[in-house]
Amino acid sequence: MATAYITHPSCLKHDMGPYHPECPDRLNAISDRMIAAGLDGYLARHTAPAATREQLLRVHGANYVEAIEGASPRDGLVYLDPDTALNPHSVEAAKHAAGAVVLATDLVMKGEVANAFCAVRPPGHHAERHRAMGFCIFNSVAVGAMHALEHHGLDRVAVIDFDVHHGNGTEDAFSDEPRVLMASVFQYPLYPYSGVDNPAANMVNVPLPEGTGSEGFRRAVQTRWLPALEAFEPQMIFVSAGFDAHRDDPLAGLRFLDADYAWVTRELCEVAKKHAQGRVVSTLEGGYALPALGRSAAEHVKALIEA
Ligand SMILES: [Zn+2]
Numbered sequence: 001m002a003t004a005y006i007t008h009p010s011c012l013k014h015d016m017g018p019y020h021p022e023c024p025d026r027l028n029a030i031s032d033r034m035i036a037a038g039l040d041g042y043l044a045r046h047t048a049p050a051a052t053r054e055q056l057l058r059v060h061g062a063n064y065v066e067a068i069e070g071a072s073p074r075d076g077l078v079y080l081d082p083d084t085a086l087n088p089h090s091v092e093a094a095k096h097a098a099g100a101v102v103l104a105t106d107l108v109m110k111g112e113v114a115n116a117f118c119a120v121r122p123p124g125h126h127a128e129r130h131r132a133m134g135f136c137i138f139n140s141v142a143v144g145a146m147h148a149l150e151h152h153g154l155d156r157v158a159v160i161d162f163d164v165h166h167g168n169g170t171e172d173a174f175s176d177e178p179r180v181l182m183a184s185v186f187q188y189p190l191y192p193y194s195g196v197d198n199p200a201a202n203m204v205n206v207p208l209p210e211g212t213g214s215e216g217f218r219r220a221v222q223t224r225w226l227p228a229l230e231a232f233e234p235q236m237i238f239v240s241a242g243f244d245a246h247r248d249d250p251l252a253g254l255r256f257l258d259a260d261y262a263w264v265t266r267e268l269c270e271v272a273k274k275h276a277q278g279r280v281v282s283t284l285e286g287g288y289a290l291p292a293l294g295r296s297a298a299e300h301v302k303a304l305i306e307a
Contacts (some may be wrong), residue, residue, distance in 0.1 A: 002044040004107050004116035005303045008096035009047075011120045013089035013200070017077060020085075021119065021251060021288040022135040030119050030284070033113035033294030034301065042305045044113050048100035048120065050051060051094070051137070051143055055102055059139050059173050060148035064130045068094075068137060080132040093180060094122050094137035097283075101238075103143030104281040108236070109152045115304045117295075118283040125167035125240045126287050133163065134192060140283050142173040142242045148236050149179050158183065158234035160225070160268060161218075162261075163285040164252040167202020169279070170240065176206075181232040183225040183232035185252050187245065204228045213247070213255035221264055229271045236279040237272045239265075243287030243296040251288050253282070261296045264301035278307060 012024045069091060071078050077085040082129035097139035098301050104116035104251050124141055141159055148154045159174065161167040171194070175179040181202050188196055188207030195205045197273035206220040215271030229237075242263065245254035265282075272280045282300065 001114035001158045003042060003301065003302070004046055004104055004113040005043040005117060005119060006046045006104055008050050008093070008100065010089050010093040010096050010142040014122055015087050016085040016095035017217045024124070025290060026121055026287065026293060029122060029294035030297045031041055033298040034209060037298040038118055039298060039305060041300055046103060046117070048096045048103055051098035051102055051138065052129040055143055055147060056098060056138060058116045058150055059129065059142045061130045068132065080137070084132050084135055084137070084180070090122065090137065097122060098121065098131065098143040099123060101140045101281060102147045103145050105144050105152065109148070114278055115280040116282065116305060117304060120225055120284055123241050123242070123285040124283070125161060125242070126162060126165070127169040128172040136169060139169045139173055140227050141186050142170050142215055144283070145180060145238050145282055152236045155179060155234045156232060157233040157235050157238060158223050158232060159238045159240065160184070160244070161240035162245065162264060163240055164245035164249065164254050165242070165286060167240055168192045168194040169198065171203055173250065175203065178202065181228060185220050187252050190252055191209070208254060210253035211255060214257055214260050217256055217295055218263065218292040221267060226267065226271065228267040234271070235276050237268055237276055237282065239268065239280065239282035240285045241282045241297070241300055242285030243293050246287070246289060246292040246296055248292035249287065251286070258292070258295045258299050262299040262303045265300050266307070269303065269307035273307070276300040280304065280307070
């Protein structure tokens with residue numbers, strides 16, 4: 001069975017200005033590298049639908065969704081926080097980014113594909129129920145996980161987050177939600193400075209000090225994530241795939257390597273095979289050094305293809 005590769009043209013049109021690191025070329029860096037690495041022929045390409053209002057409201061407040069829709073500009077940029085802006089295409093892109101994870105969930109649940117990667121932006125894991133922040137508008141991975149629970153009737157899903165920044169929005173969505181186990185690593189202290197003070201029991205948060213590389217990452221996965229996943233027995237695994245913990249990334253100070261993304265993906269796919277019929281849905285979060293982003297995403301997708 002193939003690996004789905006899901007994106008939408010609007011994700012290239014969301015643009016927060018010429019100097020913003022969360023730029024449209026991130027998606028070109030990834031798709032170019034898929035071709036260069038010879039992975040293109042193994043991917044089932046799909047165009048993302050927009051997430052419906054019902055799907056968004058499983059995570060976000062109605063007032064919040066309406067405020068975002070109402071803030072969409074006719075031209076220029078509207079700032080939601082100092083780092084997060086809307087251009088005329090951004091709301092459409094954010095809806096399709098969330099819709100990509102919903103479609104990925106449907107394809108994997110129906111058995112049409114083995115697993116899926118959503119090459120979408122804006123990212124989502126900082127978006128809280130009622131707040132946009134940190135380049136994120138709608139929390140795509142949370143919308144997908146809720147779709148698996150509410151539409152497909154699963155009882156247990158895991159959300160894995162290896163972005164260098166703590167996924168505060170996903171934690172906001174799922175704290176004390178017994179059907180979800182969230183496991184993450186993130187550099188601490190670093191934006192958004194959350195994730196360490198009294199996390200809920202279903203949060204496996206592993207803060208890593210600046211400079212942590214492959215060894216520290218792999219130890220965290222082996223000693224913290226994998227035992228928690230084994231105990232939880234997830235029926236599906238969602239991945240917030242940020243690649244900004246890479247050594248080359250300009251926004252943070254961890255030192256992961258390309259091969260670490262292949263390794264962690266294989267480990268997660270093994271858990272999925274054991275408990276979840278192999279079901280893994282991954283979506284892009286951060287990653288701002290374009291060559292390292294392309295290579296790391298290709299390693300991640302190659303491991304999904306080979307799972
Ligand atoms: Zn990040």
